[in-house]
Amino acid sequence: MTAGRKIGRPILEIDGVSLAFGGVVALQGVSFDVREHEIRAIIGPNGAGKSSMLNVINGVYHPQQGTVAFKGRRRHRVDPHEAARQGIARTFQNIALFRGMTVLDNIMTGRNLKMKSSFLQQALYWGPAKREELEHRAKVEEVIDFLEIQHIRKTPVGRLPYGLQKRVELARALAAEPELLLLDEPMAGMNLEEKQDMSRFVLDVNDQMGTSIVLIEHDMSVVMDLSDRVVVLDYGRKIADGTPDEVRNNRGVIDAYLGVAH
Amino acid sequence: MLYREAGQFKTTYAADQQLFPIRQDRIGIAILLAVVFVGVPLAAETPAIAGAIDFNYWFSGVLVPFLIFSLAALGLNILTGYAGQLSLGTAAFMAVGAFAAYNFELRVPGMPTLASFILAGVVAALIGIVFGLPSLRIKGFYLAVATLAAQFFVVWALTKFGWLSNYSSSGVITAQKLVVFGYAVDTPVKRYLLVLAIVSVMALAAKNMVRSSIGRAWMAVRDMDVAAEVVGIPMMKTKLLAFAISSFYCGVAGALYAFAYLGTVEPAGFELDLSFRILFMIIVGGVGSILGSFLGAAFIVLLPIFMDLSAASIERSFGFALPAGLVSNLTLILFGALIIFFLVVEPLGLARLWQIAKEKLRLWPFPH
Amino acid sequence: MLIGGLLAGVMYSLVALGFVLIYKASGVFNFAQGAMVFFAALTTVGFISMGAPFWLAVALALLAMVALAFFTERVVLRPLVNQPQITLFMATIGLAFFIEGIAQLTWGAQVHALDLGIADEPIEWLMRNTGMNISKFDLVASGIAAALVAVLAVFFNKTRTGRALRAVADDHQAALAVGISLQRIWVIVWIVAGFVALVTGLLWGARNGVQFALTFLALKALPVLILGGFESIAGAVVGGLIVGASEKLAEVYIGPHVGGGIESWFPYVLALAFLLVRPEGLFGERRIDRV
């Protein structure tokens, strides 16, 4: 833990969230909170509802019950782009980049919600529109430097190897300067070196930008090293919540991972 | 090989974001503009050259329709190529533009031609928004069906509501005279210059939009709509804006089609077949490319002309008449085959081929 | 009037059936189905005009449809496998142009009459007793359509090939994994669709003459599919009937108020309205987008 980092008050509060698709229950009465500057991990076996949880937080899914409060604003239903506007950004389990665009353009989309000029100004590429493009380009370049992807700036993302695509996706999320960053398995499918790089970036983001992070990850050593607190889900229910050490020694968690029948 | 870029360094983001960052491209485009705006009209005015080439035919029969179709293809490309919403109703929006411009001229005394064109585009944009509304719930060819509805509905409405065509029989309208800033545009070369100017400005505007935040929003929606929403792109605004701007372009193209090309049009002239032709233009030219709209339009406009000329020369040199309909059927087959060919071999069309050639020249003598 | 609409609907159903078959097995929305109808009918008429007996002409036309199926699989489907649906859709638009061009190049563009030997006149008995205006031809056509639907249903549910087709429709990868050859399936399904197109073409051709307008049938089938769902044979039938009936009814009850001729767009608006309420169609399967 870095000395300068101070974990603050809760920034996100999940309260009794339940979600079902047709008859299939994905989440059942899940509650937990995420504090400012905190790295919060969600773990659990496959199908435990981890990704569904992220999708509820940023409004891709609307829960049937329960509320999500972000920065003290409680809500039942929010659309993804509103969530983004409020300061929530995320990456996806299966990379969700815009494949027809370059790395630079992909990251620039992360700043779209901060752009104000009208389409007429943009059509003329004059005055505010041009100024805005350049200002945001400068911001995006900071992110590019931060994640060390200068060499692929103008490459179409479809041509990049998997590991770099993951990094570009993170860059796109960071470009929005989010207060809360949701990372859905950021290290899935990476080799050791790439995982170390990505872990360093995650820590740096948390440390230098003060971003709160919710992280889904299967690699336990990564989870235990990075996170401040861990939520454990199993079959859509929360079965444990606490520091990595507490969770590691929790009977229920061990059972869930070993597949003991309920 | 031609692209000697070493030493063309940029010291500002503005320089890096400019329209043509490579000096050679800037020179090339300047030459092109000089040729089409000054060179070609001057040549047409030069008796020695004008005697050898039938410029009136070239302007009215080739260049003007090419430019107008380029504009329509540009409109469709904004919607389909950039925003990813397939439309089969392009011709309908052109029809709206043509009839709207006609009515503005007819019913508003002293209406300047250019203003009526812009208003025609706006009307087309509004109609476009209406038919774009279903895109908020449906995608892919379901949406294509919605645009087909637009296609049939608009043509039907223009035929049925006599007021729109000033109660002429079967909806035929004759476009008013073109007067721009008090200056009569009454010769082929003047019409050519007017259309060229409008198309150039609108192409530039389109290029500017697709390289700004609105263009990125369109492409994001096209490439992965869920992710687009998640990064904060409002789906409804983005899609409807694509429909509106696309229809605006098609509307202006339609107005030009009536005013600067045919002079007399009827609703039946804006049938589904025309929509398909414009769709073919962007498939052949390049989906998601401004340049592709022009290349595709050139190809689809020139191909039948080329086929006719070849047939005529075959008939002349061999002295027999080809069966009626042969050329048009061959053209049909060729169009079909080309579409399949491009979709299979080069889904990004001629523009992509041009891009590859350019890449090769930039890397010469290396292959990659 | 309603009955007449329903009978027209039967025809729409037949075209839609061709769409559904291909969509089910390959996920391709085959815009060229209308062109295939035209091509099949024109080929039959062409052979008849060359002096071939009716059944021989039909057999030859069927042969042509088989050749077309092989051609399509090789040239369009195989190279475009795994491409987005919309790309395949556009490719079939190209295919439609191609087929239309070939058909007219081979057989000429003029309208041909086709006589199936079934009188297209009202059945007097029905006319007298119930006042319904139903022709013998319509009745036969409906019968044939019904028989075709029944045969296809049996084909899909009972035969090995039919089951393979459904497997392919459900999951391409899985089908490949259990050793079903996609290419073979595609050829088969296009042949069956070609057969359906032939039947449709003959019936419509006999009614209205074999002409280029047959290709527009494809456009009519679109709203049918939206109503019925892209993957359901039953849906195609029901959708066809709804479209046929509603466009006639709309023409009668709404048409006069707006100047008539609304048949051309009414089914689309109907389908569109329907889409907004139930995007997956009457019998379609609901899909959940997963992220």
Added chain:
Amino acid sequence: MHIAGFCLNCPESPDTVMTDLREIGPTYYFGPPRVYESILTQVMIRIEDAGWIKRRLFHGFMAVAKRVGIGILEGKPGIPAKDRLLYRLGEILVYGPLKNVLGMSRIRVAYTGGEAIGPDLFDFYRSIGINLKQLYGMTETCVTVCMHASGDVKLETVGPPMPGVEVRIADSGEVLVRSPGLMKEYHKRPDATREAIDAEGFFHTGDAGYFDSGGHLKIIDRAKDVGRLADGSLFAPKYLENKLKFFPYIKEAVCFGQGRDKVCAFINIDMAASGNWAERRNLPYTGYADLASQRAVLDLIRECVEKANRDLAQDSTLAHSQIRRFLVLHKELEADDGELTRTRKVRRRHIADKYAVLVDALYSDRPSCFVETQMRFEDGRTGMVSADLQIVEAKTFGAAAARKAA
């Protein structure tokens, strides 16, 4: 002496050096031979991937450049008009674009130094019109001691001393330097300073060299490394190694011969170039060790060695240093394993000790030798690798025969 202002550019990140280079298009370029070499290797590999038309075009015009390019650069008279025309065409089709892609088209003067540069490498750049020159110098002398003047460039020398710099050759062959720019002392290391700068104020460079007839200094090797073969003829291992390393397929070479009757060598193949070569011939391989042991690859390397021998045969002082026997090592020499310095120079003595068994085998007449070595993997673990290495005999040339062959 003159004073000039210039703009200094730094690359954005290690991965963008080549693209940044191209964008900036520097006018002054200084790099050790290694940099020039890796650029040339890249060029050759990328050209081999091109279609046959481009390849033919490239090789054809490179032959023209080789023939007349340097002469044209130096403004020599007597070049036929036809060749000048061909060269100009080549400038349009090949050299110009090539320099452009490499970011070298604006170079007014390029320097190399720090190590001897392979003559072929040197010629390549000069022949395509890049005014590449050598300089000799080191930190202690405030860099420049000798440098080529434009128009007076000789392949194997580093040019005449700069004005104001005195250069003297010691009896041992060591180069001594005295100049106003010389350092005063090593910081807080008077003993080291005393060792380096003698009473007369001459700095002992530790390099061996001599002046040629034109007054140019010629550096052969580090003074301590220059030795003699058993027959008393001069043996400059680094000179030989550099010669071998010029071949794109050879990444590193280590030559032995001090006090021996003949010269033998260890060779490391260049994985990128040789791998590419193998792939184009459909030779399957699993990794470095596998590729390095293949007969076809050994033959390829033998041809390279023999070509080097042919060149050596022409130099009367070094004709005896032709390489008789060599082997291709089963692993790449690594700084991690202590085989290279961190600046990637071979540690010859350490290698000779570590692979003593191989050296012995080279100087016996055994056709192969078994070896087992500890190596460090990338993740920090260590393990043993073993291989049965084949020893290859290379042809040598008599001085006269070589002249005839050439």
